[in-house]
Amino acid sequence: MAKQKRPQILVTGAAGALAQQVIQRLRDHCDLVAVDFREQVYLGDDIPSYRIDFTKRVFEDLFRRYQFDGVIHLGRIQSSQLTRMRRYNANVLGTQKLLDLSHKYGIQRVVVLSTYHVYGAVAYNPALIDESAPLKAAGLSSDLVDSVELENLANIYLWRYPDLNITILRPCNIVGPGVRNSIGTLLASERAPVLAGFSPMMQFIHIDDMADAIVLAYKKPVRGVFNVAPDDWVAYQQALKLCGCTRIPIPSVPPVVPRLLLKALRLKSFPSYLIAFFKYPVIIDGRAFSREFGFRPQRPLREIFHFYRENKKPV
Known part of the structure; x- marks a missing residue:
């Protein structure tokens, strides 16, 4: 009896803790190739x-060499990394190249990691945001334009090339060991800023659970866009308290004040383009993915x- 061929999967964003968790879950029964825009990892x-x-x-050479069955695209550069232009090139033009090559070489499964930030944080957001809600972030902050464009690009390919079987995941705040995003840095800090008078509800998903979600999504080729979030949430200031953080109140008006104070205090983990997310709740509905x-x-x-x-890490 012929031995069954192991799936060959390209995983991007390999320098990140999340990609490495996904790789650990797949390596025993898949042949994996890891790539990253930022650094090579062993x-x-x-x-x-x-x-x-x-x-x-040279990126196309990998597709010629390995004959991939699927792609798990976790290589989105966060808004706190690189310059705006380099980030745009990596997130938007890089993703377009990846999807073009996936189509050209007959890839049959693609999972793309997005973010709940694409919904934007505004005072009149609904209490529970589902996948049909408009993506407002691009109109609110130029630093989130590339995140929205990456998603719009993946959506175009989702409908134009159904044979790619694209699934787009929009997770809430991913946290836990090894996570180096803004919210993870805040929760790990001894002192963390809060906007005076504001404590929006937030959702958090552990990196282990998010890695499980990505593997589940890859194994079941269902096309579409899905929020990924637990069905519980907590106020931001309460989360800081439970994490043992000392809270530093920052005046929220006029808008220039928090930006100047954060710069003076050198609190890079509280970037100005995300300030609205620490003012207004963005609670996403993850029930469609769960079902x-x-x-x-x-x-x-x-x-x-x-x-x-x-x-705790000293600031």
Whole structure:
């Protein structure tokens, strides 16, 4: 009896903790190739790893060499990283090149990681935001334009090339060991800023649960866009308290004041383009993903906050 061929999967964003968690879950039954725009990482002798700019011609060589069955695109550069132009090139032009090559080489499964930030934080957001809500972030902050454009691009390919079986995931705040995003840095800090008079509800998903969600999504080729979030939430200031953070009130008006204060205090973990997310709640409805993929987060908020309380980092 012929031995069944193991799926060959390209995983982008390999330098990130989330991609490495996904790789650990897949490596026993898939042949993986890891790439990252920022750095080359060693993931074991069994996993080829590359540092490659997706917009360069050499990127196509990987598709010729490995004959991928699927792509898990976790390589979105966060808004706190790189300059705006380099981030745009990586997130938008790089993703376009990745999807073009996926179509050209007959890839049959693509999972794209987006972010709940694309919805934008405004005072009149609905209490629970589902996948049909408009993506307002681009009109609110130029620093989030590339996140929205990445998603719009993936949506175009989702409908234009149904054979790619594209699934787009919009997770809430991903936190936990190894996560280096803005909210994770805040929860790990001994002192963290808050906007005086504001404490919006927030959702958090543990990196282990998010990695499980990505693997579930990859294994079941359902096309579409899905929020990924638990069905509980907590006020931002309460989250800081439970994580053992000392809260630093920052005046919220006029708008220039918090920006100047944050710059003076050198609080880079509280970037000005995300200030609205610390003022207005953005609670996403993750029920469609839970129903379709049978997803149930295993790490409760108390476990998340206990980790940050026990692992404080001086600012």
